[in-house]
Amino acid sequence: MSGNSANILDIKNIEVMYDNVILALHDVSLKVPKGKVVALLGANGAGKSTTLKAVSTMLASERGKVTKGSIDYDGNLIEKQNPSQMVGLGMVQVLEGRRCFGHLTVEENIISGAYSRKLSKGDIDQELEKIYTYFLRLKERRKSQAAFTSGGEQQMIAVARAMMAKPKMLLLDEPTMGLAPQLVAEIFNIVKELNQKEGVSILLAEQNTNIALKNSDYGYIIETGKVMLEGTAESLLNNDKVKELYLGISKKGRKNFRDVLKEESLNKKIN
Amino acid sequence: MNELLFFMEVLVGGLLAGTMYSLVALGFVLIFKASATFNFSQGAMVFFSVLAFCGFMQDFNIPFVLAFILAAFLMVVVGLCTERLVLRPLMNASEDTVLMATIGLGYVLEGLAQAAWGVEVRRLDLGIGDFPVPWIADNLKLFISALDITAGLVAAIMIIGLFLLFKYTKIGLGLRAVADDAGAASSIGIPLKHIMLLVWSAAGVVALVAGMMWGARAGVQFALVDLALKALPVLIIGGFSSIPGAIIGGLIIGAVEKILEVYIGPFFGGAIEGWAPYVLAIFFLLYRPEGLFGEKIIRRV
Numbered sequence: 001m002s003g004n005s006a007n008i009l010d011i012k013n014i015e016v017m018y019d020n021v022i023l024a025l026h027d028v029s030l031k032v033p034k035g036k037v038v039a040l041l042g043a044n045g046a047g048k049s050t051t052l053k054a055v056s057t058m059l060a061s062e063r064g065k066v067t068k069g070s071i072d073y074d075g076n077l078i079e080k081q082n083p084s085q086m087v088g089l090g091m092v093q094v095l096e097g098r099r100c101f102g103h104l105t106v107e108e109n110i111i112s113g114a115y116s117r118k119l120s121k122g123d124i125d126q127e128l129e130k131i132y133t134y135f136l137r138l139k140e141r142r143k144s145q146a147a148f149t150s151g152g153e154q155q156m157i158a159v160a161r162a163m164m165a166k167p168k169m170l171l172l173d174e175p176t177m178g179l180a181p182q183l184v185a186e187i188f189n190i191v192k193e194l195n196q197k198e199g200v201s202i203l204l205a206e207q208n209t210n211i212a213l214k215n216s217d218y219g220y221i222i223e224t225g226k227v228m229l230e231g232t233a234e235s236l237l238n239n240d241k242v243k244e245l246y247l248g249i250s251k252k253g254r255k256n257f258r259d260v261l262k263e264e265s266l267n268k269k270i271n
Numbered sequence: 272m273n274e275l276l277f278f279m280e281v282l283v284g285g286l287l288a289g290t291m292y293s294l295v296a297l298g299f300v301l302i303f304k305a306s307a308t309f310n311f312s313q314g315a316m317v318f319f320s321v322l323a324f325c326g327f328m329q330d331f332n333i334p335f336v337l338a339f340i341l342a343a344f345l346m347v348v349v350g351l352c353t354e355r356l357v358l359r360p361l362m363n364a365s366e367d368t369v370l371m372a373t374i375g376l377g378y379v380l381e382g383l384a385q386a387a388w389g390v391e392v393r394r395l396d397l398g399i400g401d402f403p404v405p406w407i408a409d410n411l412k413l414f415i416s417a418l419d420i421t422a423g424l425v426a427a428i429m430i431i432g433l434f435l436l437f438k439y440t441k442i443g444l445g446l447r448a449v450a451d452d453a454g455a456a457s458s459i460g461i462p463l464k465h466i467m468l469l470v471w472s473a474a475g476v477v478a479l480v481a482g483m484m485w486g487a488r489a490g491v492q493f494a495l496v497d498l499a500l501k502a503l504p505v506l507i508i509g510g511f512s513s514i515p516g517a518i519i520g521g522l523i524i525g526a527v528e529k530i531l532e533v534y535i536g537p538f539f540g541g542a543i544e545g546w547a548p549y550v551l552a553i554f555f556l557l558y559r560p561e562g563l564f565g566e567k568i569i570r571r572v
Contacts, residue, residue: 052459060457061363087460100449112448115441116460158455165460 002097005075007031008169008201014069015061016050016225024050024064024226029205032047032169037195037202039216041246047225049096049204051117052171055203056093057081069089074168078185087116090168092177096205098154100161102147106138109146109157116120127210134190135160152183156190163194168193169201176208184208209246221246280413281533287419289525290426291488294481296502296517297429298511303501303511304450305470306358308369311562312377314499315477318491319384320346324404325491326388337565339479346475349380354467362463381496390493396484397421422484429480430518433473437514442469450512504552510562519563524548 009032016025025047034039040048053059054066057078065070071078081089092113101109110131114124132139135156141149148159155175162170172191176184192215194200206212212234213219221229221242229242236242295317301309323345328336357372399421403414437443442465448456449466457463485495501524509520528544536543555562 049393058454060459061412061454063363082464083457084460087458092460093458095455099452099458099547101451101455104447108444108447112456112461113459115445115448159458174387267434 006033007072008034008074009203010072011051011055012072013068014051014054014071016047016054018062018064018069019127020065022159023225025054027069027071027226028222029227030220030230032201032203033217035195035199035201036217037204037215039192039212039219040205040222041207041212041224043217045208045224046222048222049173050225051222052173052205052253054204056171057086058093059081084116087119087165087167090166091168091171092146092165092175093171094158094164095133096173096177097157098151098237100146100149100154104147105143106149106153106157110138110164113161115264116165124248127166128161131160131163134163134193152179152186155179155183155187159187159190163200169199170204171205172204173268174205174207175210176206184211191215191271192251206227207240210237215250276412278530280415281529283413284419285417285523285529286379286522287415287423288529289522290419290518291422291481291484291521292501292505292524293518293521294422294426294429294477294484295498296505296521297426297433297488297514298354298477298481299499299502299506300512300514301433301470301474301477302516303506305466306366306369306444308366308373309511310368310474311373312380313474313478313502314496315377315384316346316477316478317348317378317485317498318493319349319380320475320479321395321486321491321495322388322393323480325393325485325486329393330388334527342479344478346479347472350468350471350475353471354464357466358467358471377496381493386491392490392492393486395491397483397487399487400406401488420489424523425480425484426518429477430514433514436473442466446470451559501548504548506562508551508555508562510564513562513564516562516564524551527551 006165011028011030013027013029014025015023015027017023026049028047030051031039032042040051042048050059050064053062053064055078056072059065060082074089075087080087083093099111104112107128108212110128110198111124136154138156138160141153146154149157151190159172159175175187175191179187188211191204195202204212204216213236216233218232219233219236221236229236229239231239233261237247295313298313298316299310301311303307309328323415324338324342327333327341328335333341351426353376356377357522358369363373399417401416401418404417404420407413437447437535445461446466446469448461449463453463482491482495483499489495490564505517505520505524507520508523509516528547531547532541532544
């Protein structure tokens with residue numbers, strides 16, 4: 001039942017409500033071409049996580065609902081499916097905040113990702129070895145309890161766990177949150193590698209605009225539940241507005257939003 | 272020397288009686304692990320399952336082993352119905368709602384059991400007497416009930432069985448994952464309904480075993496429902512989410528209540544084993560609310 005279109009994911013004008021009253025997404029449309037990495041950018045509360053959860057059907061467990069629009073994944077219209085059916089269709093979400101199983105060992109965490117697949121013990125070991133080639137650091141720590149690993153390692157566990165389900169598409173929700181720059185780079189290298197070698201399509205929600213765009217093919221910027229701007233990663237990186245508001249680089253040497261505001265208020269006083 | 276022997280006898284008797292509490296508490300822990308809910312119907316499940324077992328044996332003359340298998344199967348069916356009719360519709364409801372639902376479920380089970388099998392107290396003879404084992408009495412000079420020893424052994428076997436199930440099977444891994452983070456577990460495709468079905472069935476079988484032990488001691492009767500209450504201090508001391516905690520908690524309650532009863536009871540006019548465990552539980556709530564083995568409760572502010 002695989003779709004023949006070039007897009008593995010096609011979201012058309014969705015609106016999402018929580019508890020039937022709180023409007024979280026107004027109008028979001030986006031496409032993820034097969035085998036590509038697409039970045040979904042925006043500040044806290046812009047609707048990035050909500051968009052991802054609408055796609056993975058995790059919304060229902062938070063009393064959220066897609067009230068308008070449609071989501072087409074790999075030829076399937078997403079309506080009444082549940083998360084475990086979506087995993088069966090090859091779509092896995094890596095939730096925000098890593099969410100490892102703290103009392104399980106690193107290896108048990110990763111193996112749990114294969115729960116939906118019917119694999120023999122030997123197959124699982126084989127898959128594990130393959131996963132470890134991407135996550136060398138995890139192999140060293142395979143017997144530790146996940147709760148005692150570092151933030152970066154936990155993020156790797158979460159991605160490795162999702163990869164064990166053999167996804168066609170990964171939804172990554174803020175994989176670099178709270179990580180040191182070196183680890184951020186390491187995580188992105190792994191994501192890029194998984195995309196290229198395993199052919200996984202990736203929809204990536206990030207606040208870290210710069211590094212996200214540098215590792216993506218296409219980007220969408222959303223604010224207050226609406227897509228404000230979209231384009232190829234390169235064009236967004238060179239866009240003046242994006243540079244100023246999200247990347248903190250501008251000709252005037254202003255570094256962030258606060259500087260922009262400060263400067264404006266100074267100008268007002270002088271005038 | 273006699274003093275010491277007597278103390279040993281009280282202690283061992285208490286510890287073994289405690290394993291009977293542990294058996295009941297075990298059922299609670301299973302469900303608490305998977306759904307973070309205190310299952311108020313556990314006592315009713317004990318009553319329901321053992322009454323059905325008695326009914327099969329006494330009303331239909333089904334042999335012991337077959338009756339046990341039938342009753343265990345019945346509890347799996349109860350688990351299946353509970354998942355389908357109670358838990359699934361309440362999937363996204365708060366834990367409090369599920370808690371209230373288990374109270375209702377308890378009444379339904381009590382009613383069903385009595386409607387099907389009648390209300391009179393039944394004797395359950397497991398072929399194990401509730402009197403001292405002569406061999407131990409002769410050689411060690413301790414008077415310890417055969418039923419207590421059996422309960423201890425059965426509890427040990429169940430714990431080892433559950434441990435193996437959780438540690439080495441796929442569904443056990445799924446259960447531990449759900450216990451840690453149900454949201455993350457469902458995000459990687461672990462079907463919560465299978466896990467719920469497993470724990471409710473397992474809790475049902477554990478209830479059956481606990482009911483058989485208690486039924487053999489006190490008769491199969493409605494009062495078994497209140498057994499669940501005795502498991503509460505056990506859980507508070509051991510921790511709601513820990514299987515070893517249920518065992519140790521049961522042992523502590525068993526030993527402490529017997530020792531207090533024998534040595535301090537006379538100063539209060541006796542019969543303090545009915546309330547002494549709750550006093551102990553209150554101290555735990557004040558100074559160690561997560562229990563001995565419970566997971567530390569961490570909340571981000």
